[in-house]
Amino acid sequence: MTTYADAPVTNRNATGRSRGRWFAQVGWRHLVGVLAVAFSLFPILFVISAALNPLGTLSSTELLPTGASFENFTNLFQDTPFAHWFLNSLLLAGVASFASIFLSALAAYAFSRMRFTGRRVGLLALLLIQMFPQFLAIVAIFLIFTTVTDLWPAIGFNTPWGLFLLYMGAALGANTWLMKGFFDTLPKELDESATMDGASHAQVFFRIMLPLVAPILAVTGLLAFIGTINEFIIANVFLTEPNSKTLAVGMFGLVAGERNNNFGMFAAGTLLTAIPTVLVFQLLQRYIVSGLTAGAVKG
Amino acid sequence: MRIRTAGVVAVLGLALAASGCGGSDSDKPAAKESAKAAGGKLVIWADDKRTAALKPFAEEFGKENGVTVEVQAVSKDLQTNFVTASQQGSGPDVVVGAHDWIGNMVQNGAIDPVQLGAEQKSGFNETAIKAVTFNGQLYGVPYATENIALIRNTELAPEAPKTIEDLVAAGKKLKAEKKASEILCLQSGQNGDAYHVYPLYTSGGGYLFGTTANGDYDPKDLGVGKPESIAAFQKIAKLGEKGDGALKRSITGENSIATFTGKKCAFLVSGPWAIADAKKANIKYDISPVPGFAGGKEAQPFVGVQAFYVAAKGKNKALAQEFVTNYVTKPELAVALYKAEPRPPALTAAFDQVKGEDPDLAKFSEAGKNGQVLPAIPAMAAIWDPFGKAEAAIIGGADPAKTITAAGKTIAGQIK
Amino acid sequence: MSTSLSGPGSAEQAPGREPVRRGLPRTSRTARNHAPITATGLVGKVVLLGLVAGIAIWAAFPLVEAEHWIGLGILAATTAGLFYLYLSRRHIPAKYLVPGTLFLIAFQIFPVLYTASTAFTNFGDGHRGSKDDAIVAIQTSSVKQVPGSTEYSLSIATKGDPATGALVFLLSDPKTREVFAGDAGGLRKLDAGQVEASSLTGKITAAEGYTILNIGQASGRSKEITDLVVPTSGGAIRSNGLTRAYEGTAVRAYDAGCDCVKDSETGKTWTADPGVGSFVAADGDRLAQGWKVNVGFENFSRVLTDPNISRPFFGTLLWNFAFAIGSTGLTFLLGMGIALALHSPRMRGTNLYRVLLILPYAMPSFAMLLVWRDMFNTDFGLLNNLFGLDVDWFGGSWSARAAVLLVQLWLGYPYMFLVTTGALQAIPRELTEATSVDGASPWQSFRAVTLPLLLVALSPLLIASFAYNFNNVNAILFTTEGGPFPADNPTNGATDLLITYTYRLAFGAQGAEYGLATTVSIFIFAIVAVVAAISFSRTRKQEEVYS
Numbered sequence A: 001m002t003t004y005a006d007a008p009v010t011n012r013n014a015t016g017r018s019r020g021r022w023f024a025q026v027g028w029r030h031l032v033g034v035l036a037v038a039f040s041l042f043p044i045l046f047v048i049s050a051a052l053n054p055l056g057t058l059s060s061t062e063l064l065p066t067g068a069s070f071e072n073f074t075n076l077f078q079d080t081p082f083a084h085w086f087l088n089s090l091l092l093a094g095v096a097s098f099a100s101i102f103l104s105a106l107a108a109y110a111f112s113r114m115r116f117t118g119r120r121v122g123l124l125a126l127l128l129i130q131m132f133p134q135f136l137a138i139v140a141i142f143l144i145f146t147t148v149t150d151l152w153p154a155i156g157f158n159t160p161w162g163l164f165l166l167y168m169g170a171a172l173g174a175n176t177w178l179m180k181g182f183f184d185t186l187p188k189e190l191d192e193s194a195t196m197d198g199a200s201h202a203q204v205f206f207r208i209m210l211p212l213v214a215p216i217l218a219v220t221g222l223l224a225f226i227g228t229i230n231e232f233i234i235a236n237v238f239l240t241e242p243n244s245k246t247l248a249v250g251m252f253g254l255v256a257g258e259r260n261n262n263f264g265m266f267a268a269g270t271l272l273t274a275i276p277t278v279l280v281f282q283l284l285q286r287y288i289v290s291g292l293t294a295g296a297v298k299g
Numbered sequence B: 001m002r003i004r005t006a007g008v009v010a011v012l013g014l015a016l017a018a019s020g021c022g023g024s025d026s027d028k029p030a031a032k033e034s035a036k037a038a039g040g041k042l043v044i045w046a047d048d049k050r051t052a053a054l055k056p057f058a059e060e061f062g063k064e065n066g067v068t069v070e071v072q073a074v075s076k077d078l079q080t081n082f083v084t085a086s087q088q089g090s091g092p093d094v095v096v097g098a099h100d101w102i103g104n105m106v107q108n109g110a111i112d113p114v115q116l117g118a119e120q121k122s123g124f125n126e127t128a129i130k131a132v133t134f135n136g137q138l139y140g141v142p143y144a145t146e147n148i149a150l151i152r153n154t155e156l157a158p159e160a161p162k163t164i165e166d167l168v169a170a171g172k173k174l175k176a177e178k179k180a181s182e183i184l185c186l187q188s189g190q191n192g193d194a195y196h197v198y199p200l201y202t203s204g205g206g207y208l209f210g211t212t213a214n215g216d217y218d219p220k221d222l223g224v225g226k227p228e229s230i231a232a233f234q235k236i237a238k239l240g241e242k243g244d245g246a247l248k249r250s251i252t253g254e255n256s257i258a259t260f261t262g263k264k265c266a267f268l269v270s271g272p273w274a275i276a277d278a279k280k281a282n283i284k285y286d287i288s289p290v291p292g293f294a295g296g297k298e299a300q301p302f303v304g305v306q307a308f309y310v311a312a313k314g315k316n317k318a319l320a321q322e323f324v325t326n327y328v329t330k331p332e333l334a335v336a337l338y339k340a341e342p343r344p345p346a347l348t349a350a351f352d353q354v355k356g357e358d359p360d361l362a363k364f365s366e367a368g369k370n371g372q373v374l375p376a377i378p379a380m381a382a383i384w385d386p387f388g389k390a391e392a393a394i395i396g397g398a399d400p401a402k403t404i405t406a407a408g409k410t411i412a413g414q415i416k
Numbered sequence C: 001m002s003t004s005l006s007g008p009g010s011a012e013q014a015p016g017r018e019p020v021r022r023g024l025p026r027t028s029r030t031a032r033n034h035a036p037i038t039a040t041g042l043v044g045k046v047v048l049l050g051l052v053a054g055i056a057i058w059a060a061f062p063l064v065e066a067e068h069w070i071g072l073g074i075l076a077a078t079t080a081g082l083f084y085l086y087l088s089r090r091h092i093p094a095k096y097l098v099p100g101t102l103f104l105i106a107f108q109i110f111p112v113l114y115t116a117s118t119a120f121t122n123f124g125d126g127h128r129g130s131k132d133d134a135i136v137a138i139q140t141s142s143v144k145q146v147p148g149s150t151e152y153s154l155s156i157a158t159k160g161d162p163a164t165g166a167l168v169f170l171l172s173d174p175k176t177r178e179v180f181a182g183d184a185g186g187l188r189k190l191d192a193g194q195v196e197a198s199s200l201t202g203k204i205t206a207a208e209g210y211t212i213l214n215i216g217q218a219s220g221r222s223k224e225i226t227d228l229v230v231p232t233s234g235g236a237i238r239s240n241g242l243t244r245a246y247e248g249t250a251v252r253a254y255d256a257g258c259d260c261v262k263d264s265e266t267g268k269t270w271t272a273d274p275g276v277g278s279f280v281a282a283d284g285d286r287l288a289q290g291w292k293v294n295v296g297f298e299n300f301s302r303v304l305t306d307p308n309i310s311r312p313f314f315g316t317l318l319w320n321f322a323f324a325i326g327s328t329g330l331t332f333l334l335g336m337g338i339a340l341a342l343h344s345p346r347m348r349g350t351n352l353y354r355v356l357l358i359l360p361y362a363m364p365s366f367a368m369l370l371v372w373r374d375m376f377n378t379d380f381g382l383l384n385n386l387f388g389l390d391v392d393w394f395g396g397s398w399s400a401r402a403a404v405l406l407v408q409l410w411l412g413y414p415y416m417f418l419v420t421t422g423a424l425q426a427i428p429r430e431l432t433e434a435t436s437v438d439g440a441s442p443w444q445s446f447r448a449v450t451l452p453l454l455l456v457a458l459s460p461l462l463i464a465s466f467a468y469n470f471n472n473v474n475a476i477l478f479t480t481e482g483g484p485f486p487a488d489n490p491t492n493g494a495t496d497l498l499i500t501y502t503y504r505l506a507f508g509a510q511g512a513e514y515g516l517a518t519t520v521s522i523f524i525f526a527i528v529a530v531v532a533a534i535s536f537s538r539t540r541k542q543e544e545v546y547s
Helices: A006-010 A014-053 A071-079 A081-114 A120-128 A134-151 A161-168 A171-185 A188-196 A201-212 A214-230 A233-238 A249-253 A263-289 A294-298 B001-036 B048-066 B078-088 B099-107 B116-120 B126-131 B166-178 B193-204 B226-241 B256-261 B272-280 B317-327 B331-340 B348-355 B359-367 B378-396 B400-415 C028-065 C069-087 C093-119 C131-140 C216-218 C222-227 C298-305 C313-342 C350-361 C364-373 C382-387 C397-426 C430-439 C442-470 C475-479 C498-507 C514-546
Strands: B041-044 B067-072 B093-099 B142-148 B148-153 B207-211 B216-222 B267-270 B286-288 B302-311 C143-145 C151-158 C167-172 C177-185 C186-191 C193-195 C206-208 C227-230 C235-238 C244-250 C252-255 C260-263 C270-274 C280-282
Touching: A014 A071, A014 A263, A014 C350, A014 C364, A014 C397, A071 A081, A071 A263, A071 B256, A081 A120, A081 A161, A081 A201, A081 A214, A081 A249, A081 A263, A081 C093, A120 A171, A120 C093, A134 A161, A134 A233, A134 B078, A134 C028, A134 C093, A134 C350, A134 C498, A134 C514, A161 A171, A161 A233, A161 C093, A171 A214, A171 C442, A188 A201, A201 A214, A214 A249, A214 A263, A214 C298, A214 C397, A233 A249, A233 B078, A249 A263, A249 C364, A263 C397, B041 B048, B041 B078, B041 B317, B048 B067, B048 B331, B048 C216, B048 C442, B067 B207, B067 C206, B078 B093, B078 B099, B078 C167, B093 B099, B093 B317, B093 B348, B099 C397, B126 B302, B142 B331, B148 B272, B148 B359, B193 B226, B193 B267, B193 B378, B216 B378, B216 B400, B226 B378, B226 C151, B256 B267, B256 B272, B267 B272, B272 B359, B286 B359, B302 B317, B317 C143, B317 C216, B317 C235, B331 B348, B348 B359, B359 C382, B378 B400, C028 C069, C028 C093, C069 C093, C093 C298, C093 C514, C131 C143, C131 C252, C151 C206, C151 C235, C167 C193, C167 C206, C167 C235, C177 C206, C186 C350, C216 C222, C298 C514, C313 C350, C313 C397, C313 C498, C350 C397, C364 C382, C364 C397, C364 C475, C397 C442, C430 C442, C475 C498, C498 C514
Parallel strands: B041 B067, B041 B093
Antiparallel strands: B093 B302, B142 B302, B148 B267, B148 B286, B207 B216, C143 C244, C151 C167, C151 C244, C167 C177, C177 C186, C193 C206, C227 C235, C235 C244, C252 C260, C260 C270, C270 C280
């Protein structure tokens, strides 16, 4: 904004009319932006004030902090294995989101570019399978992983790898549709001409399609990252050892039950949890905003 | 180019993931092997708070006896997950939880009875033993009892109210003087809270289950929906939003204690877990029994018991029994658990030991003296939700007779 | 994942194993460009298949050890299948689909099918296991101490090796100081001179000819200790932990002859009823421990005939659709509006706006749902206090619905803002400028050019968002929990989605009822499938535009 400060400055002595024109062209946009930022931030301000308030509670009516102390943050690291949770979540969300977008990109490529029997049925099945409530499947998950834990404890209960495998099960359902839609918007001539030039299907996929869908890979990657960080139902039954928990499970434990003097710590944890997501977003945003529909429009 | 790198990284990531499985494998079973060699492994499941409190003692037990002890926390749906995991054979050896789970855990064959000697048994507070007795068998070893009481801010309300009417009058006066913004902090929320409103319900004459000849609760005699329950809720309705405004749906489990410690209400109905916050906020408080309606019956809070259970399908049952019947029954452990989390110990010896240094404890226990043991029969699970919602609706102004009759019907339909 | 970046050639011949092809003409250009990639592809393929083989071998050992032959067969077949697939040149689509599908089958399709099969059973609390499980549970839970019997101090001992030798209970009566040795053969008295005992508890600490196991050693043989029962005249002596033993007797016993359970104290019998999976007495009394039985279509008919389940079903379905459409549509509208507002070449500071606007999306949603729930509190909530309102947000049906949607809006619009911004960047400015030169108002040019292009680009995102919100349990469970509920029906609230309603059916009644909940899920599934199939047949047209 500072770089554009000259606009209002030059208008300082101008007539109301030109100020009006500035407003009509740019000013209202800032107004919308500021309003939107206010809407975005005020619940977060609330969390910040709870995190800084030593008697932190999520239900006080004060928007601004009544006391400022980092007690809640230090308690979080001293009294709970928060650092473990944080690392577990980062590792799990990082690996799982990467692997899951890769798996679904493969599948989306096949669904978009190839014609085979069972294609449409497969697509429909992918959409429907997500409609089945996960909390009912927990019994079956116990069934599977009891056997897995007995045979291969390294990928059983209380291991990030076991949970990672489980999340991979959901990879196709969650992202394939999204990606297929974007693969569809890429003009077919692109890969056809590459094939003419002698490129194999794998080359088409890795060298032509993937670079073009980079924005959607970034979007789904971000989605998958956030989804994994927030996943609770499965992780809650899967991870019971305090040190193996993820942020969502561990932090829920802080506020579960009747005692609510952990809310300050909970709020502090919430803020810290947002940091990796913001960083991932920063990392990916140039892909996202650099043109989601490059292919579609050019085609 | 960028993407090709990404592809390589992705493949590497997957490879790492896969080799990670292999890599961590080599040390995990080794660790397991060594645990086996040194002795058995005992796995305990508890909720988060108790996990933290238990951990040092469990480790101590492990060290003393050359066994590995793991305390694990299940943050949500501990009971359901325990039953499901047990059924499949991946449950713990010991589980810690409220005594009202017993009925459900027994009907699923998830816990075994524990055998306490007569001498051991006599060391416990009678109510606690009664609570963990189900169908004539002892199913758990209690370690703490808990019940709610009236906590009041003595600066605002020096006198303990004798009746709920006195309380409302005092609260209204404070409100009029702008010293407080609420009459009473009794949590309800939009979906009600059967546990906290129960003293008022009993004072109004209501009951949940009748009792059979041998003193057990009888699921066939459901009190919700009976005329007594309607009468009780008519009295409660008068305290509600359309009446005195002492009971409000806006007071929830999240804000009731905070509102009290924020000096916005002089009276709080809560349990021992609220005391830590009150102390932290430097509130001068006193504890007395929850008062009943003038001319009504006694206000009886629920008495809950926290207990240790031996899982029926645990891998190390003998060790679990050893831990539960011989280690948990020691007063030293009970005192230490109390220090980690101040709830009245169920062992009389431990209770007497800590009573001296903590006057609140005796007051809570006094408030729970006439309390009712929370029913442990499976049918109780059908009560909570409909009863709470009926309470919330009535506090909000719904017709008590119609609402509570419907709740009674729903509950009856869910009891097998 | 094991696709190769193979050498030159037509698509049909593409996935090659050999770096050099025979008899295929190729230009020097392709040779130069593709040769190194072929090597990469080959290496990649070898490494990945090697990894598959490695994992398979790693996984095989425990299976062999556990003599789990079916598992081993599946493992071998899967591995062989993978090798065949990636080494052959055919089945190209399968090469892309199989990696994800393997996981999908193992962790989604199998659980769903397994769960669906419980719709035909009474699976739920009290009926989880087999009949044998129930019998064991009934018998163990009826073990009572023989009145007046001795409580012994116990030491676990063996005559052989502590880890493998046959176990013996060394018992001492703390009162009389008599000592015994007991095993499955019965109880024999020991000579007091043979043993050393603790003077405090009487527990035997050493005995001639026996090795006493310490707790660590004994706990390693827990199962054997629990199973060791020393028969006596009045019942049997069982261990109680590792240091005490008691004489107990199982009051209830199963009799296979009458298929019933008998109580030896009261003489009452409960006969097995295979229809309901319980032992039932003549007077209708039922033992708590039941077992899982097939009930055929009983759950299905219950869903259709029980007015508490069927009556609110369609209302809930309607709201469910409204919620999913509302959540998706509102977030899209707001996100797009803001993106359009910020999308201007003269606009500065858009980066800062973007970072701040995205924050709601970065905060953990379960935490923010709890925060919002408290903000809607009538008396203490920020919303009412800030705006001086007195709205009972979660108390009224419509205000609760509006509140839930507002929360969804807050949580979801940053994402829509982001993707719309991305899509807008890609629309060439010349297109919109051309229309404004033609004299179209900004609104007209938006309607005619921008919006259609945006919709084409974003419709997959919108569909995905709709599908996600249709089953968004957290959005409801962490805020209204389905409420407000009508005073006369606590099972179905105004903001209940089908999934939260199913959740309550499954876990809200007397114990979990998985069978019934699964049945409701199957109904939901069927409805969604029909809707999806219809709309899916329409997308065929859209798809053909691109293909």
